[in-house]
Amino acid sequence: MSQGARPALQSRSRATRDKLLKALECLLRERSFAEVTVADIAREAGLAVGTVYRRFENKDAFIPVLFEIYKQRLDAFMGSAGGVVVEPEGGLKTVLRQLTEQSWTFLTSERGVAREAHLYARLRPDLVGEEWDALLAASQDSYGTLIDAFSDEIKRPRQEAAEMLSYHFNTALTERALYPEDGVGSQMTVSDLDFVRAIADFAYGYLVTEAD
Amino acid sequence: MSQGARPALQSRSRATRDKLLKALECLLRERSFAEVTVADIAREAGLAVGTVYRRFENKDAFIPVLFEIYKQRLDAFMGSAGGVVVEPEGGLKTVLRQLTEQSWTFLTSERGVAREAHLYARLRPDLVGEEWDALLAASQDSYGTLIDAFSDEIKRPRQEAAEMLSYHFNTALTERALYPEDGVGSQMTVSDLDFVRAIADFAYGYLVTEAD
Amino acid sequence: MSQGARPALQSRSRATRDKLLKALECLLRERSFAEVTVADIAREAGLAVGTVYRRFENKDAFIPVLFEIYKQRLDAFMGSAGGVVVEPEGGLKTVLRQLTEQSWTFLTSERGVAREAHLYARLRPDLVGEEWDALLAASQDSYGTLIDAFSDEIKRPRQEAAEMLSYHFNTALTERALYPEDGVGSQMTVSDLDFVRAIADFAYGYLVTEAD
Amino acid sequence: MSQGARPALQSRSRATRDKLLKALECLLRERSFAEVTVADIAREAGLAVGTVYRRFENKDAFIPVLFEIYKQRLDAFMGSAGGVVVEPEGGLKTVLRQLTEQSWTFLTSERGVAREAHLYARLRPDLVGEEWDALLAASQDSYGTLIDAFSDEIKRPRQEAAEMLSYHFNTALTERALYPEDGVGSQMTVSDLDFVRAIADFAYGYLVTEAD
């Protein structure tokens, strides 16, 4: 299995492709990608196995497309919710909380796709590569912008802070959002709301305390 | 595949079991558990496939044992390094940094086992269950102790703080320690040392800033 | 897959058919018929897959047509070069050499079609049948004519000689002409020219030596 | 599908391997290798599909082994019948006839394996390579020896003669022996005996007539 989603220019092809992706996304709510078979996807989409291979060179070819979808949704979400920094009246802490809340909302609503995106960035980085890197770079950039907007409050070097914020939100939120029933976060008694606030406050505390 | 590591009371059986686990651990340095076949484990251990099934009911039965090993190593490590809180002269920040550094050292040295432990806690929580819960509870407990030792400096409710610290260190450190070449942490330019410090400082900042 | 090339009476249909055959012939220069897919043929012809099935009942239906083409080319070639026996001044040996050389030229220039024709006469005789038989009969006939023209020199019974000459040239030339890089002839050091002469001389020697 | 027959050192493995090869050989009497499926081989051998893959890395791995078998049988046959040249009282013509007859006997008795050996030397030379080259070289060698024994009668250069004899017998005999019902030889009326004699006489005639 290697790279390659097939071009789908015609409307019918496009529809098929979308049916397949929707079917996969649906299946990912219950199982991981590795547990889903090509036959499952075809059945869920109401298509034949061969049809899958007309649109996707092989099973792995779904992964990069899943990433793309994740990216698009993220872009769309961030675009629509992007006014965060625009209203910085509440100060850094408030902005961070708003941002965290939004990310949390996004991750929990896109759990299936997001989970595979994060999982396969680890398990099969070869299948993801540039898409993921671009996403992370964009993430760091936007945190850079945030930092600049509050540079007087922030006591950390810009580059390190941007990297660490990106890392923090990417790891801290995903664990509980994507694996709510298992994983490290499953035993906590704090509510989602308190959790999200706390995650934001970790970032806030880091930014406003002296480095040494 | 279902539950069940077989009892190995005799010394010879015990030796076989250990050989198998050592072999698996060795293989996990290169590949994930799912990519390792039972035949691989047998070959690496210098045993026959059938012998594997005399000690382990099925392939999945390795997972809980792997957890046990992880737990033991963690206990051993924490026991030997557990003097952290005992010498709190450096203050909370220093203690957190020491603690983070130690955890980092542990995770990177036990990468293979730790990676599967964390991965399977997500992918197959049914195989892990109590072991993992116990581990997390213990983790929270020890953070509770830490919090108590610095209760005057800390501005957060004890229970929430314990849970969040446990969560933070479990997620923030593992991502970069267990998936150094892929994942979210792969694009960062900050050094390991700076990274570890920053992670500690997230915790410090969270603890010492006001909740609201 | 069974028999049946569809009639193509209209000019457009005829053009489609020719496009397909030309495309197939082109593909046969690189791969064997079994390795060529119907989609390959369609693509090479610049047509859709469905269009192929409007002209050819199934993939196998190409085989008899390929034979027909082979036959036509052979007829055309033999017709144009057929003056061999007409100028028998050089004697039997020379005539055989000329004939062999011509056959060699033909086979090497029509390698693709010729290869499949010979291969499928073996692998799927059911698809070829009469076409092939007619070809062989014609071949024997023409060798019969040749024998008659040199009956005084020839020491072999006419029928046997005609059959054996036909067989000899059909097998001896094809092996090296159609599979130059593999097969039985690939290790020889003799040049094409010497090879062709030698093949002619086998025939000559057979004809002019006593049967017993 | 690529190279690789698996080692079979134990007696049971060896037996399985032999069962598989015998089954394949049996199936080759009716169909070509391409038409035989791995499941067919397994069924015919009374084994499971997976067992095939324990002894042969993949389907193609049967081909080289088939060659080896062909080679061994040929060696065995030639060894036992090798006294040809030792009794040259009958002269070159007689020796050639004896030799041709023996080869004919061998080829017709080993039709299935021989057919695939010759076919795959053409279709998949990559799978065969050295085995085949060695066989051809040995064949040329032995014809060289024959030529030396009758050098006074023979009018052709030694090297060319050896190559051409090898080529002649390899192509002329195989066509009719391996594809008796189809192919170029199927329409002949001459008997097997006469055919074999004629093939020998082609060689004889070539050798004893002047080159120019």
Add this chain to the structure above:
DNA sequence: AATGAATGAGACTTCATTCAT
């Protein structure tokens, strides 16, 4: 007539598990 998306039988291959030796 042409198109090419859709079909689905069937081929190859893997590997967790069993069992005769």
Add this chain to the structure above:
DNA sequence: CATGAATGAAGTCTCATTCAT
């Protein structure tokens, strides 16, 4: 107890053929 050959279900993928547009 140990062995490793055998098993066969299940998965991935191909491609000749069909059919709605």
